[in-house]
Amino acid sequence: MSAASQTLTFTEAAREGLAEEMERDASVFVVGEGIGERGGNFNTTLGLFDRFGPSRIRDTPITERGFVGMCTGAAMAGARPVVDFMFLDFILDAFGELVNQVAKIQYMSSGRLRMPMVLRGCIGVGGSAATHHSGNYYPFFLHQPGFKVVVPSTPRDAKGLLKTAIRSDDPVLFLEHKLLLATRGEVPSEPYLEPLGRARVRRTGRHATVVAVGVMTPKALAAADSLAGSGHDIEVIDLVSIAPLDTATILESVAKTGRLLIADEDYQPCGVGAEISARVCTDGFDLLDAPVARLNGAYVPIPYSPSLEQAVVPSQDAVVQALRDLLAE
Amino acid sequence: MSAASQTLTFTEAAREGLAEEMERDASVFVVGEGIGERGGNFNTTLGLFDRFGPSRIRDTPITERGFVGMCTGAAMAGARPVVDFMFLDFILDAFGELVNQVAKIQYMSSGRLRMPMVLRGCIGVGGSAATHHSGNYYPFFLHQPGFKVVVPSTPRDAKGLLKTAIRSDDPVLFLEHKLLLATRGEVPSEPYLEPLGRARVRRTGRHATVVAVGVMTPKALAAADSLAGSGHDIEVIDLVSIAPLDTATILESVAKTGRLLIADEDYQPCGVGAEISARVCTDGFDLLDAPVARLNGAYVPIPYSPSLEQAVVPSQDAVVQALRDLLAE
Amino acid sequence: MSVAQTVHAAAVSDHPDRELHLYKEMLKIRETELQLARAYRDGHVMGACHTYVGQEAVAVGVCAHLQVEDAVFSTHRGHGHALAKGVAATEVAAELFGRATGCSGGRGGSMHLFSPEVGMMGTTGIVGPNILQAVGAGYAFQLNGEDRVAVAFFGDGAVNNGAFHEGLNLASIWDLPVVFVCENNLYATEVPFAYAAGNPEVAMRAEGYGCPGRAVDGNNVMEVDTVAEEAVARARRGDGPTLLECKTYRTRAHAEGMPEVGYRTQEEVDSWRARDPIALLRSHLVGTGRVAADEISAWEDKARTEALAAIEFAKASPWPDPRTVFDFVDSSDSAEAARRS
Amino acid sequence: MSVAQTVHAAAVSDHPDRELHLYKEMLKIRETELQLARAYRDGHVMGACHTYVGQEAVAVGVCAHLQVEDAVFSTHRGHGHALAKGVAATEVAAELFGRATGCSGGRGGSMHLFSPEVGMMGTTGIVGPNILQAVGAGYAFQLNGEDRVAVAFFGDGAVNNGAFHEGLNLASIWDLPVVFVCENNLYATEVPFAYAAGNPEVAMRAEGYGCPGRAVDGNNVMEVDTVAEEAVARARRGDGPTLLECKTYRTRAHAEGMPEVGYRTQEEVDSWRARDPIALLRSHLVGTGRVAADEISAWEDKARTEALAAIEFAKASPWPDPRTVFDFVDSSDSAEAARRS
Ligand SMILES: Cc1ncc(C[n+]2csc(CCOP(=O)(O)OP(=O)(O)O)c2C)c(N)n1
Ligand SMILES: Cc1ncc(C[n+]2csc(CCOP(=O)(O)OP(=O)(O)O)c2C)c(N)n1
């Protein structure tokens, strides 16, 4: 650990970012169930109730639609709400508020109203959380104009992106994969921000590109390592930003490798990989030496039993296999 | 008009189909706002209240989440609900019920419970309906496993598909573009069904394929006609089924034409065209003589003023231009 | 109605010109609406157009107690609220005409009126969300220690909706400065509230949320004025929300152009027309000799002239430039541009 | 509690073996839950596991009046409802162990128990939907002219949610055969109902929907039994829904493995433990001399043995075959396959 950095978990880093922004701007407040004294089901606000008090760290009744609608009005009136859904699945009960109100009010008011709102929640399959606590949902928020969406995979990005999200005047979904929460990593000790809208090249390579979404990033990196032994040099891009999509970084990589795999735990149809594939097949048609490949979670509701749950998520081995197939095309 | 057919509007045909299924099966009932004596904002149930009475043609309070959840339970208990949303936009308030309950209950119960539910509503941009009454939303229901979705463009399909949807044991979205409701067309006088899950080739051609979604079908056909003059022979596929996607029909066409345009009024990112493009670029990579092209509505909330509204929907001229560009690739 | 009488006396003594002001405000709404209805018939107003005719006393009686800084969140039937909150009739008319000079730059139309400059925070085409947004504005005001008040206007149709339930409860448990104004006009489109609600008394619902509820004659502007005064003062003091049920009636169709098919009797419509809020106050003003009939006629002429001028303004206004259609989807379009637009 | 005493007398005279039956049902739930909690600690139960310990009287008192054909819709805290509705303990245990022999074939886990064969229509991991689904089953029963009844069990946490509001109103306006059973255990996770609700009296909410509401001691099974009898009979007669508020308490953590951090006092927990529903009935049965203490001990042993057997069954059961993961997403998998699976 260098002098100018510290090792934190994903959750600790994000919490530090939240606390810094709350110190900085008194109009930032958080709502959610169990985020008060308890500090959040996922420790997202641990210790913050004592520091900021109940009007800024606000426990709510089980009224997802209600408090999202409420935060919409609060944002319109100049506050900066952070909605902590615990499990992102609960956001669905507020979907009407999000699509018809949150996404549209800046446009309808020609920017005279802003919508500085952060929507955060845990996503993804793991730990037998079962079918109502395992969703990903991010393509919905790329399809509908008006949102920004980030899915960080490192503590550094978690902190830097959450801070930027809170300062943004747009609604930003900040999505935390349950299996990444305990990930430890270096985080600068000095204040910093990370930009929205940018993918990160996590590993450079020449033979193929993997664009990985969130939890697939460590799997893709491990897959790339394991393929290095057999002489395959894989570039790994951590997508990080779902909306907007950083097509430029992907095309630049494909220009070099000629081969593209999109690895995403989420469902394939109309997913993020579909959009990336469609863009690359249009704007990068001549760059491609092989059809774009997609690796996704099984297209079924998420089951509970470990034997079934394992069968629906793309494993590291599956990434290796998909890359082998792609390289053989 | 032949002896064995009649000319009906889209709305009349669908209503005839609904009435036939209600006669046939006493467990079919309809819920919605203003669908009772009034016969529905879009005349979807005109005259049916008198025939079937209030328990089968049921006016509801403004409780979209409530009555979708209610219909979920009714379907679990063996009834066959038809939810008439009037404008499909209102479905968003029931999104949690749909994604977490309706889509999953067959799976979770290993098929011991079925989910025979029809969700119908008007979609699309037109008539200055403005931002809360102009949505399309169908990609959401392809992304999430568990739904079937149809977007008919002809009276014949409207009737035949609505009947099949009502008989289906799966949740089916039956989406009616506002600008197609008055479309007149031949409808068989004899009882018939149309299959879910199938695209229709509406015009055969050799030089390029347009896959059109719903309201884009008449525009694509007109565009194809206008290009015929300049020697371009365009194949037009009316997608009809959004979920499942009939990839086979599209690939067969692309095998012949080598060129594909997807024309869809809905937003581009993570839309239906993205999924079609991605599939064709993977499974039909070698069939393509040019990159797949997509033509979509502008990626903005739908504005009210005609001058702006016109600017967000793809016109017939835009289809012609997109085809010219595609043919020139 | 004893409450109304008490109120009335109080209002007169406290604010000698109050009734005249309220009367003129109602007139402004009425005349503007009638011109908009005509413009709809003539094809100048597109989409759906829900007029406020018959309900003017509610918006006017409530907004009389609001400052520019207070926030109003309204519904599909929102012209009256916008006008009462201070949006110029020219801007409302131009919006319905889809013109660049409209309060939403032509992007919104009848159901999407935004004028945050005067505290008109928006109207919504979806039933329910505005209730929650008012709660949120109240939250922000409380958080900032400001004594601003947020008001949600909504119909009886919203009362059965989950947004009502969740919103009232949230405002109540946190003592937020919100006034919930239900305009119970007996129908949601043509579905009677008595059919749609297991208990058709709206005001008593407040008890379920632990906040006060008051039912008033929504066609009596002075009665509305009084309960609104109490409710706004309570909110401003930091004592929390109030639910007002204003019993009223729309005397035109649900939306312009819709047939009046059988869901209500002509007698019912006529009985409410006989209690028209403007006529009621007019006869009171004239009857008590406070204003001469021809003075009132002069106001009416003025209101009509202004409404016509608003229509002319709208008609003469430019269409929005289609090249602006991509602007303001997100905040990357600068605040400066926002002011310009 | 006078209501309870009246009830009790009636129940004894009408159903001489009723108390014994209810007692054994509560024991079954208690012993099964304790074994499941142990299995959770040992890593056999994954995901979240919300036990019903302390609340047994509610499920048992209500389900005593239900037939197999009646439909129950439950929540994340649903083991007790499933067992009381007739799902075998073996199938519940196997489900929590993620085994193919579980009532949901291992697809569901603790929060997703499906056994439509015995009218257990499902439990939900999302708060709210089951209320609406019970309304819908009631709708289907009424449509078919059947005298079946639908029951929704839910916590105090659901009361503030829009689903409660919309569901109760719909059932009430259409006189649907539904019983709404709120298990008010004072907390939603650790958020007190008294904080979350502007008015913490649940039963009185019924008035807002125009249906009867009854509050009872949810730890007194005979009291629950009586009000449930009335409510179920009313529904079966076609007279419409009833809201029951059963005041009770969970004596274990919200979910297994969660620390009990300060949101409730030890005294509070102890005072409710002292009113344990099983102990209460036990001392009544023994005190009145109806049953000998060692007979009851024998029942307890039997219940424990059966619970252990359920655990053994679960442990010995096969995992679901991963190749079945794609089955039953839609109805193209045949009903025959459904029965087989
Ligand atoms: C969520 C939702 N569902 C349905 C509609 C369609 N709709 C528009 S206005 C209306 C009736 C509203 O009645 P009420 O709230 O009483 O207001 P009023 O029109 O009587 O002023 C309905 C059902 C809608 N706008 N939003
Ligand atoms: C819509 C939704 N929001 C949040 C949660 C997370 N959650 C699970 S149980 C629970 C508390 C439920 O409290 P209550 O309804 O009183 O039932 P109890 O656990 O006390 O039996 C919460 C908030 C959820 N499951 N669903």
Ligand SMILES: [Mg+2]
């Ligand atoms: Mg109304």
Ligand SMILES: [Mg+2]
């Ligand atoms: Mg509880």
